[in-house]
Amino acid sequence: MLDHEKILIRRGPRSDLPVILALHSTALGPAAGGLRLWHYPDWRDGLTDALRLSAAMTLKFAVAGLTSGGGKTVVALPQGTRLDSARRRDVMYDVADMIDSMDGSYAVGPDVGTAPADMAVIGEVTPHVFCKPEDLGGSGDSSPHTAQGTLAALRALSRRLYGDANLEGRRMALIGLGHVGEHLARLLAAEGVELTVTDIDTSKMEIAEDLGAAWRSPDEIVTADVDVLIPAALGGVLTTQVVGDLRCRAVVGPANNQLATPEVAELLHQRSIVWIPDYVASAGGAINAITTELYEFGADQARARVNAIEGTVTALLETADDLGVTPDQAAHEMAQRRIRAAVPESLSHPH
Structure with a gap:
């Protein structure tokens, strides 16, 4: 069953x-999500990624x-x-045209x-874009905020x-020292964590x-x-x-789609290994960008929303315990409850 509102492939x-553009839900408001530029064995693998990642963004924002x-x-x-640089610009203009055709129902x-x-x-073509460089009025690199949210x-x-x-x-083991991983590693080292990377x-x-971190192979x-x-x-x-x-x-981290298959969440639960859903732990960057650029929050307000991930995770863990379910199931239920509550209003005010 297809639960996405719209899928464009051009x-x-x-x-x-x-x-490929996958619009999963506008029940809570206009959609937002990132642009992934990646190598795939087949373009259909990119479609699979877009479908999974867009659904995760709905959960991320709802939670x-x-x-x-x-x-x-x-x-x-x-x-x-x-x-090369010329073809990369061509890619961005192609993406921008698709975003602009959505009439504000999706920002990238x-x-x-x-x-x-x-x-x-992309911003040369459409206003429906966030995380532009700070000197162009955007919020810039979201990585530090994603790392801060994971720390929370x-x-x-x-x-x-x-x-x-x-x-x-x-004792913590961190896999990946890219933009977010390096920021998080530095935050954890400053906290006195015994770190392996x-x-x-x-x-x-x-x-x-x-x-001063230990190094192990992947x-x-x-x-x-x-x-x-x-x-x-x-x-x-x-x-x-x-x-x-x-x-x-x-297991807690900012990487998206950490589970190879959905049943892995239950296997972790059976082994009494706590897994905080990735769409919860990784939300800081998106929260900061969305609140500052699309909601026009001040920096302090946005930072407070990122740090509020600590309270969100605490509530999820308590709910999971009370109901005897995994944190992932508790997060899904929280998200669906908020989406269901918003649906009548969204239907009467379509985007």
Whole structure:
């Protein structure tokens, strides 16, 4: 059953690349979501990504209590494709045309493979864009805010597991030192966390040395004996096989689509490993960008909404305990309750 409101698939007239836009829901308000520019074996794999990620954005905004729905844009690059600066601009103009055709029902920001500079190009064509560079009036790089939101989630988890939000001395293993991962690693090191890190790019070992963190290979770190495993790279790291080998008490991180398949959440629950849904832990960047640029909140208000992830996670864990369900199920129910409550109003005021 298709639960998306609209799906657009076009071959970009300038770039000749597949441009996919999945609009999942506008029940709570106009949708928002990132532009992923990534290599896929087949463009249909990009479509699958867009469908999953847009649905997760709906959950992310609903759980965070924001009046926005979920969407996602994916440009599916064939394997081996390299974009020079001219063709990259062509891609952004193709995306911008599609966004503009949505008449304000969807706004786009950066995601894997894109950056604020790309949003500036899209902004030449359509106003329905966020996370443009700060000198162009945007909120800039969302990575620090995503990291800050994940830190808030980790504080709530620590209080649940240890009765104290203080992270000093906790053993954590962080997978991925990209934009968000590096910011988060620095925040955790400043908190006194006993940190182990990895990245597929071995040049990132310099970051580990700078932070006094241990370095493990990507294959080794997943099963490290730690308090918390933090996925901060691409998704799918938690497979049914991996779950059986985990030696952590919890998994909390900013990477999207951490579960290889939905049943992994239940397997984690059976092993008493707490998994905070990725769409909750990773919401900080989206919350900051949406509230400052689309809602026009001040910086302090936006920061408060990001830090409120700590309270959201605390409530989810309490609800999950009370109902005897996983945190993922509790989050889904919270999101669906808010969406159901908004549907009559959204139908009477269509976007």
